[in-house]
Amino acid sequence: MDLTLKIWRQKDSNTKGQMVDYKVTEISEHMSFLEMMDVMNEQLITKGEEPVAFDHDCREGICGMCSMYINGEAHGPDRGVTTCQLHMRMFKHGDTITIEPWRAAAFPVIKDLVVNRSAFDRIQHAGGYISVNTSGNTQDANSIPIQKQAADQAMDAATCIGCGACVATCKNSSAMLFVGAKVSQYALLPQGQVEAADRVKNMVAQMDLEGFGNCTNTGACEVECPKGISLDNIARMNRELMKASI
Amino acid sequence: MGGFFNSSIGRKVAMALSAFFLMFFLLQHLSINLLSVFSPELFNEVSHFMGTNPVVQFALQPVLIFAVVFHFVMGFILEVRNKKANGVAYVKNNGAANSSWFSRNMIWSGVTILAFILLHFIDFWFPEINTKFIQGDWSGTIEGVDGYRYYEELVHKFANPLRVGAYVLAFVFLGLHLAHGFTSAFQSVGGTAGRKKTLQFIGKAYSIVIPAGFVFVAVYHLFNH
Structure with missing residues (x-):
């Protein structure tokens, strides 16, 4: 599927950010949301543009690193999943997806979609x-x-x-x-x-x-x-x- | 204790405690209003008791005024602090996906209720204070009216359809405020764990029955005099 992505781009914590539109093509419905982001970043790098920074680690819903506000909801429209567990089958060809970082004064943006x-x-x-x-003589729980x-x-x-x-x-x-x-x-x-x-x-x-x-x-x-x-x-x-x- | 009420949770608890008092006040206010439909004589008797009893006038009334002022002032303070905690606003935020409209807009239902209270004070409370505390007339009677004046004053106010309309609209917002506020107050004092379903049912019933009762009294007098 082909998608239009509206993504928050911000160079660093001291710079003002803005929403930027991107077109991404050849996305499989079997991909996770982060894999879709990987594909988009590869397409950006091929074109010589700066890839979008986002947090991720285990990619299996355990580590708590991924953090995207997708179409107005934390971790996107699905329930009980992190962003890495969100599947692209939740979206359809031609959709426009808005992606923002967590917003809170206590979570300042470090870069793009990465917050502190x-x-x-x-x-x-x-x-x-x-x-x-815990020095070797811990008792049985x-x-x-x-x-x-x-x-x-x-x-x-x-x-x-x-x-x-x-x-x-x-x-x-x-x-x-x-x-x-x-x-x-x-x-x-x-x-x-x-x-x-x-x-x-x-x-x-x-x-x-x-x-x-x-x-x-x-x-x-x-x-x-x-x-x-x-x-x-x-x-x-x-x-x-x-x-x-x- | 001073530290507790300065904490975020302490402020929630203080909001909840003032809410409990106000919700109890609404219940007794409605009970007395309903008397005006069923027995004008009894309504007059009870109104005179509430209006002249020293415990009600000099102990409970100041507590009520404090609770009302505190609930509004603290509500505004928390709203300002919470807005500050937001930082940059989302470009797209789908609040309806995870919470009710009235839970997200307590400040607006609250402001509507505040506007109503001003109207209500001009209608009833300021004249009462003027008669009793400035004129010094604690008789509860007025020239040209047999017995106490309270029922006549109530009927006179609810003869105006515009005023009744404003009252009805305000009570719709009170209902929305209570629909979230009732269970929210219990949650704030740590009470809902394990008893959620019962409290939600009572909260729903309370938020419908109380405003509907007040509306019924106002509309009844509009059409029956």
Whole structure:
């Protein structure tokens, strides 16, 4: 299929960007969206033009690197997939596709479609861990009994890959689904209890410091999240912060 | 605690707490309004009690005024902060794909309700304050009217179709505001986990029944006098 792509081009973080139109030809419906981008970049290089920079790594929906806002939706029109898992069969010959980087003041554009998501790393550093001695004498995890339901919910929260689709899709650029998942995966387990109060306070404080917006519970993040992280995690984070503060 | 209410989540909780108070207020306000349809005498009695009881006037009324002002001011502050967090706007953004219109436009339904409250204050609240606190007349009566004045004043206001039209329109927006706001307030205080379906049902019912009740009272008096 042949497509028209409207892509955000921006030389670097200090330069003003703009949308540029490209024609791309001979796209197979079996390609992933990133493979289509590869084909387009090859065609650009052949013509002697600068290829479009975009983030990618594992290309199997695990790493959380790919991050494109496609036709007005984070990771495109399909549900429960990252951009690399989005297939070109979702589009048809002659379509015009708009591709933009994640938009949020806390995610500045580095180049073209690549944004700086290190704000997420700093939130993790503020408390997204447990202090366990890993110097060779770690005890068997199964020696601590954990209720099945809690283990399942913690695992569900832990499937967050930190791609930032929640922030990108939120009308307030709020990071609460991400932080809610990271707080929840520990709050639900006995190993997370020791540092629970400091964790939620420090992670929320860092989230606010980074300039993310306030959640207004529209639920858009839950719909667009490639891992189906539930809004319940935000409610749990709210409870955890109240518990830690009062 | 001071730190808590300065955090993003603390502000959400504060919005939710003021919302709970306002939603409870709406319920009692509607209950009294409905009395005007079924029993003008009882409506007058209850109105006089609410209008002259010191606990209602000097304890609950200031709390209500604070809750209204706080909910609006905080709503505007959060809207400004959230816009700032957005950075550059998307060229193409398909919000309808993942969220409801009214959840994304709480600020606009809120502004409409604010405009309505101004009209409502000019109609009822300012005259009440003037009569009671400036003129010093706490009798609840007026010359030429037998018994209390409240029912007569209500009927007089709802005789104007334009005013009733404005009220109906405002209550449509109140319904849209509540359709998102009810469950959102519970989510903000961490309450929806595991009880989502029940709360969504109650929220939907509340956001339809409350505005419909107010509209019914206004339209009833327009056509029955």
